Amino acid sequence: MRSIPHLNELSLKYKTKGLVIMGISDETMGKVKPFVTKKGSAMSYPVAIDTSEKATTKNWREAAKQDGIPCAFVVRDSKIVWIGNPLDPKFDEVVVGTLTGRYNPDLNKRAEPLLRAAKDAVRIKNFKDAWKHYDDVIALDPKVFGAVSVLKYKTMLLDAKDPTGANAWGLQVCSASSADAVTLAELATLIVTDSAIAQPDYTLAETAATAALKAAPSPASKALLAEVNFKAGDAEKAAALQFEAWMAADPSEKAAFKSVLDQYKKSSAAKAKL
Incomplete structure (x- = not known):
């Protein structure tokens, strides 16, 4: 019950991005239909009723050894990518990452020590090492770690105070990620909305936004x-x-x-x- 408002919010927010949320109830039609009708727009996603044999419950929740309710399965391309409570703070991250093609637990584990090293290098202003660590992460998968490409731009601009280098890197991102609308949009959005950027590079922002529009x-x-x-x-x-x-x-x-x-x-x- 407590998960319904949050699931409804996610459904409304991301349905145009391809998110489909479906609730599965093991209650009877006589109980479910009035409940959903009463909820109205507060429960805008579809709700299905399990079979009398509880096939969905057995083949999904019980097969996954999930005893708790609510239980969510995040599925992409016919594969289960995550199982857990939809009230888990990680759930939103998984949903958004799955929609954008960025959710990859195995690669994220490999990237963690490199990102920590990059953060430490930035802290002591050892930017040469920081750029190397960022590049090593991006090389794992440029799309999965598109946000790291944008982070590198921001770090070059604000921490290293190198607008020329940041511009060159930004243009490189626009070229290398020409088919990655998510990364391109993030770069453009950062430039025009981050209040810490005193002199936004609107030309670069337009290049990135135009490329994002072309890509998707x-x-x-x-x-x-x-x-x-x-x-x-x-x-x-x-x-x-x-x-x-x-x-x-x-x-x-x-x-x-x-x-x-x-x-x-x-x-x-x-x-x-x-």
């Missing part, structure tokens, strides 16, 4: 490109891009897209009067 066209990626243009001072172009994103957005997301569009239009109109 979606309302979200178009909205990101709109945001980059808005932050760079081109409210008119931002409004045009955001309009396209709003028109293509899922009905459940249209209000949020429209709110941003109105902001861009207002700013564009104000600049036109100057």
